[in-house]
Amino acid sequence: MSAPDYILEASALKRQFEVAKPLFGKAKVVRAVDGVDLKIARGETFAIVGESGCGKSTLARLLVRLMTPTDGAVIYEGRNIASIPEQEMRDLRRELQFIFQDPFSSLNPRMTVGALIEEPMRVHRIGTVAQRREKVAALLSRVGLSPQIADRYPHEFSGGQRQRVGIARALASGPKVLIGDEPVSALDVSIQAQVVNILEDLKQEFGLTLVVIAHDLAVVRHMADRVAVMYLGEIVELAPVDALFDAPRHPYTAALIAAIPVPQVGARKATAKLEGDPPNPIDLPTGCRFHPRCPHATDLCRTSKPTLRARDAGGQVACHYADELTLDGLSAGSDTRSDAANARFEIYRAARARSEGANAPATTTT
């Protein structure tokens, strides 16, 4: 294999927020992103997962400079975008696009859907008015919406429909890197499947690099090439997707996997709940930040901080006992269907095949 070609890198990246300023003494800070190093290869799908509040959105925003870091660098195509002038950054924004977590607050309610999708092209002076209108229509159908809705307003749409508008908008300027902060979590599974397929097609077509933050680990498992697991502002494990899910090395990764809700009645073994108090990002635990909740913690963990080091499969892990622990990954057959359901699915598949054959050339489905 040739040396990987990295398109985006973070090095010792930090971002802090002041939360409360007491009358006396030092202001309290949240270390939302606390020393992150990562390299994203051109053309890969890189997923970031982790506990709510662990700094994923902050990291994503730093990577495209929607926010400036407190410290550290973000290298895009050889340039440190954390420190280039705003003017230069403006041109780069065309290449680095963002899909937001909350499609409601991120779409200007006074603009029509068409204008919203056209805006990035207008800002970057792409195409003529007519070409842009055509592109808007194409993008809308691409994300599974009817081009006829271009003159309607965001509030007229459901959450999932709005999220697709956000995706169309992000695609409009022809980005090289697309960062999605929960890009499909507002979507029902059938639309989610469409959008995931669209993102994968676009990735193929345009050699896009995708960075995806997602809570739905089944989606991550399906889409990602590599996955970074964050905990309290730091990466605790990073590995190729199969290695991570099948053989996690960090106890927090294993806890995440154990908490995945299984779509099968009565499947959940009791409640696979993480013990202990949720972490306090203002008053960080000593040693390993996961130790107060880790079932394997020892005195060493309470006092000494594990560094991120190589694990097997070309990954990295930050746990003192990564080599000794045997942690459960995804259990085989964790979602098996009943025979009756399987039979129904089979009938459905056969009918799909038949009706698509009969109507050939079939209208594209995704």
Next chain:
Amino acid sequence: MSAPLLDVKGLSVRIAGTSRDLVADVSFTLHPGETLCVVGESGCGKSLTALSLMGLLASPPLSVTGGEALFDGRDLLQMPLDQLQALRGDRMAMIFQEPMTSLNPALRVGDQIAESVQRHQGVSAKAARARALEMLRRVGIPAPESRLDAYPHNLSGGMRQRVMIAMALANDPALLLADEPTTALDVTIQAQILALMRDLQAQSGSAMILITHDLGVVAEMADKVAVMYAGRIVEFGTVAQIFEDPQHPYTIGLMSSMPTLGQRVARLVTIPGVVPQASQMPPGCRFASRCPFANASCAKTPDMTEVATGHRVACWQVPLEAGIDQRVSA
């Protein structure tokens, strides 16, 4: 069986001046302690159904054009606003899909929760603040003392969601409407919140309508499941019936689209096509234009038909096996 807490019959919602129902003839009952999960394609009317029950439809242009929703025997759809407001946040609470739309950005989160507690429970400001703190802790907000005075924009997406959950649960509602309550949360916090909701149910016997597209959450939480498509309930049954004996082609299509944790597939299965525009909605079954089983009979609207006790389906071709036999022998 005891009397239902909520009995919805024929609920319909429309945009003023149009003829298509965004929510069409939706009926179901809910008993104390029960959880009904509502699933269905984005835009099929799940949120509108919940908002109608809360009297919170964006009206105009939306309005309820038919049906009744008896809550404790009183029709929510006809109730005067002041009575409805007294119920909201007290006997009946909603967790909204988008937290920023229901949190006041200018108010500290602790004050928002405390204010609601004070209004409905008539306790002292101090007690209300203590309750707010307790609720923030119960939904797993780290360092809750220091977050009481935070503004919503100081919090991560998932924390805002938890603040809203804390607010909704603060007054022990008899009916909780939860619209994608855990979508913004990671799976460990999700497990914690779901457990919290189950605890609440066990303690106070409250009923819950849970809108979610996570079929894993459905399997874990639901007693009953309603599958909606283009404004209608197309299949309704117990959670076991829906997962182990899915009948409607849309239900089956939905379940096949789910990425599985087992084997990785190259491409996810999708349901062909898109939901038709209002003007192009086929007469009869609204799923017909995307359904591989559709035939001439589907141009008439299928009624909900019982296929097993408590399991109802609106499809002319059900059971699908029978159709196959006919086609083969034909």
